[in-house]
Amino acid sequence: MNKLLILLAFFSTACFSQWQLDAEKSEVSFVSTKNLHFREVHRIQQISATIAQQSKVTIELDLSSIESGIPIRNERMKTMLFDVANTKTATLSFTLPVALDSLEKVARYPLTALLSLHGKSQEVTLDMLLTPAADSITGTLATPVIINAADFGLVAGIDALQKVAGLSSIGHSVPVSATLVLTKS
Secondary structure (H helix, E strand, O other): HHEEEEHHHHHHHHHOOOOOOOOOEEEEEEEEEEEEOOEEHHHHHHHHEEEOOOOOEEEEEHHOOOOOOHHHHHHHHHHHEEEEOOOOEEEEEEEOOOOOOOOOOEEEEEEEEEEOOOEEEEEEEEEEEEEEEEEEEEEEEEEEEEEEEEHHOOHHHHHHHHHHHHOOEEEEEEEEEEEEEEEEE
C-alpha cells in the first residue's frame, strides 16, 4: 500500500506542467518625465520569475540592467537612484486566482501584489490580462501601475539625478507597464 501511495504521489506531481518566464519575450518598462513635458522610456532588461503551485508568482527585476538609451544616465540611475550596490533587485509577488494550467480563455484579473523596492515594501494593484496559447500564457498589465518614489524612499535619488543633470524637474511618479510570457516546460 505504501509503495502505491508513493507511486501515486510521484505521478501526480510529475504530471503538473512547470511554468517558466520567457525573458526574451517579456518586458518591464516605465516612463519618466523631466522638465515637465519631456518623457523618456526606460526598460529593465533582466527579469526572472518563479511560479509555485501554478498560481503563486514572484518576479525579480534586476535594477542593474536598467536601459534608458544613454549609458551615463544608466550608470547614474544605478548608483544614485536605485543604489544597486546595496539593493540590486526589486521583487513583485502575487497569487493568481486560477492555476495556470486551468486557464482556457483570455481573462482579466484585478490583483493585489506586494512590491519590494529599495528596502521598502508596498501593496500595489495590478489589472492583469492573461492570454493563454498552446504552450504559453502572456500576462499583460491592462493599465499601467503608477509607482510613487516617496513610497519607496527614492525621492533623494531623483533629486540627486535632477541636480547632476541640470534639470528643472524630474517627476516623482512613473507609470510602469509589463508584458510577461510564461512557457510550459
